[in-house]
Amino acid sequence: MAVIKLDKISTRAPKGLRKEKIKAETQKILEQLDELQNLLYAESKHSVLVVIQGMDASGKDGLIRNVLGQMNPQGVMVQSFKVPTAEELSHDFLWRIHKHTPAKGMIQVLNRSHYEDILVTRVHKLIDDTIANERIKAINDFEEMLVKHNNTTILKFYLHVSPEEQQQRLKERITDKTKEWKYNENDFKEANQWKEYMKVYHDAFTHCNKIKWHIIPSDQNWYKEYMAATLLYEALKELDMHYPQIKNNL
């Protein structure tokens, strides 16, 4: 598996792509996704876990609204993970995640995930490398278990924005009244730790790589949405699903 180096991967769409054309293409994929999700739900043999990670303002919420939220909500669940509650902290770090793994037939979206337990916690030095490495093993075991024991397809998305784009978006949280609710006084402080975040993200990509990480260029929302929709479409298409039929000899 190739080593992921974020600074070698563009945060923008490949040159020559036309925004309007790609947006139309995304719409077509979303229609097909809607059908495939219905088939997944009808067959109820597989489950899909979409893990969404990325820096602040990398566009996680928008991706959920514009791509994953376009399918039937009866078959798609979204769970957002914030700072752990006291109850969650009194359990192992996977306890709150396992509750929200998808049932067969379902797509479960995680807005942030168990990866925060080896990301923000490392940047803030809440855990040392020994614990981080034990968590990495536990994450790998956990993901393997979901794949083997609940036919789960796991898609891991990293929304890849440049620090400049992030700064731009964080500033909009102050100047745009419809975005102000997202503002948090720690946003800029966290952004200042960009390098530390990149370091632990790379560590996660390298050591939790049994299931592939998809690095999605996310400076332009239209391209991010196109990429994520395409990746989900391809993953569902690979499952070789069939609508259950009433037996012929009925």
Next chain:
Amino acid sequence: MAVIKLDKISTRAPKGLRKEKIKAETQKILEQLDELQNLLYAESKHSVLVVIQGMDASGKDGLIRNVLGQMNPQGVMVQSFKVPTAEELSHDFLWRIHKHTPAKGMIQVLNRSHYEDILVTRVHKLIDDTIANERIKAINDFEEMLVKHNNTTILKFYLHVSPEEQQQRLKERITDKTKEWKYNENDFKEANQWKEYMKVYHDAFTHCNKIKWHIIPSDQNWYKEYMAATLLYEALKELDMHYPQIKNNL
């Protein structure tokens, strides 16, 4: 680690033990257990998971009532696992178990457990050896994760009764009005598969042995209760717990 061979282990108390003396001893241990459990709860650094397995009528319910149920119920939770529901079956087999793992400070008792997924399911040929082996790996990873990531002490008890004692007890379910509610028409059918059960139990003991199995002679309830109380007492005693103190420099 020594291989466990149930047919080499007595189902009865060692000769020479006097029932009344042991019962008095158990009472003393229970008093000390009550204190240790209070300390566990107060300190809230460790958690304890007691897995109780055994054949039908091996005395699991009685053990819970007379030993684990003697401690403060605020700090001791009991979860009984029956045939999985449709919702549980739509998830991986550890999903319903992980929900009931103990928070720090708590003792969680499992009346039957994730082990059923490699026991009754194998006897009834609901899964093949390949799946069983994958589940064994998942169980080992899961238990290791609980130990490492939530300071969990796991006690695995097998209540060891002889087939003769089991038959006796099953018959009482028909003749004793206070036990009739436990009667299930499949009891005797399951009992007939004794050898098959022993085979898969031995497989579980051999391959899920990173955390020790305690084989508790259980033909006599007084000895079973004494043994279980002692094992729990010793495990809690080993934790080196201390009541949190208000800082000296207050």
